Amino acid sequence: MKFYKSMDGYTITEMLIAIVIGTLLITASAATYIAQNRSYTTQESITEVNTQSKIAHDLISNDIKTAGFGIPDDMNADPINGITSVITPLDSSFNADAITIVGGFRRIGTLWPAGGSPGMACPDSIPMGTTQVSIILSGTVGANTLDRSYLSFDGVDYAQVASCTMSGDNCSSGTITLDRPLTATYPLIDSNGGTNCDTGRPVYLVEDVTYCIDNNSTLRRIRRNADAGTCNAIDTSDNEAIAENIEDLQFAYALDTDSDGMVDGAFINDGNIPDPDLIRSVRVSVLARADRSDSGYAGQGIPPATIENRDHIQTNDDFRRRWWQKIVTIRNRWGL
Secondary structure (H helix, E strand, O other), X not given: OOOOOOOOOOOHHHHHHHHHHHHHHHHHHHHHHHHHHHHHHHHHHHHHHHHHHHHHHHHHHHHHHOOOOOOOOOOOOOOEOOEOOOEEEEOOOOOOOEEEXXXXXXXXXXXXXXXXXXXXXXXXXXXXXXXEEEEEEOOOOOOOOOOOOEEEEOOOEEEEEEEEEEEOOEEEEEEEEEOOOOOOOEEOEOOOOOOEOOEOEEEEEEEEEEEEEOOOOOEEEEEOOEEOOXXXXXXXXXXXXEEOOEEEEEEEEEEOOOOOOOOOOOOXXXXXXXXXXXXXXXXXXXXXXXXXXXXXXXXXXXXXXXXXXXXXXXOOEOOOEEEEEEEEEOOOOOOO
């Protein structure tokens, strides 16, 4: 018995059915991919705006919290780059606010006797009344004789650099002459119990730091000599972009008018502050916007109607937003 295979191919009807089914499967797969990709992109944008704006908000809050650390007793007599108040507000009812804060925010190195360094034969201390010292840097930023001449030693003494040997943009580790004698004695430490010093006393650079928003909606942290009104810096300033797509930055201030360490009255958000030295607490608000629109959020991107004394246009766009707000108490005022 012989068996014969059919030599017939697919019919046109069968081919059309197969093409239709294949097309439907490809379309469904493409639609699923597009939806998942859109969802991923949206979630990535939301995560980015939440994380970036939260970090920026915390950075501002932490600097405000430590404002006044290491400053001179009277900033009117010893201004920092021309600034005479620990907190300098700049209020605007039409645009974002700005703030300038003064304090010893970063440690630049350690204090040693003039010409000294780690491993030297260990004297008991750097005595009170000393006017010549050495600073061993812990990084690349040190003091100079211009806008970085303001120093705090261990948070106890304040002095300015009167003269030093420059190495590039910094005072070298050689002798630095201060404009006033140290008012405290600074013990030197040999942590290994021997005769050679290995631990100096911490040195902080006292600076003015300005937070503001530039014309590109970028929140900036400018160290030294910022123009807060235009959010610009000079060539020797450290100008950092810390967050993008920031739509608003607002501050309100609570005062202690009788210097008892307690807030008197409500927060002031219109810039009508009689004396910035009376500021005890600051309410910080940051409004951030996602960098990508979200079609699934159409018409729901409504900013807060008002933050402090600034009104916002109700855009009803497709952008997600995040608003952070916190009240920060200044720790280094009135001995608190």
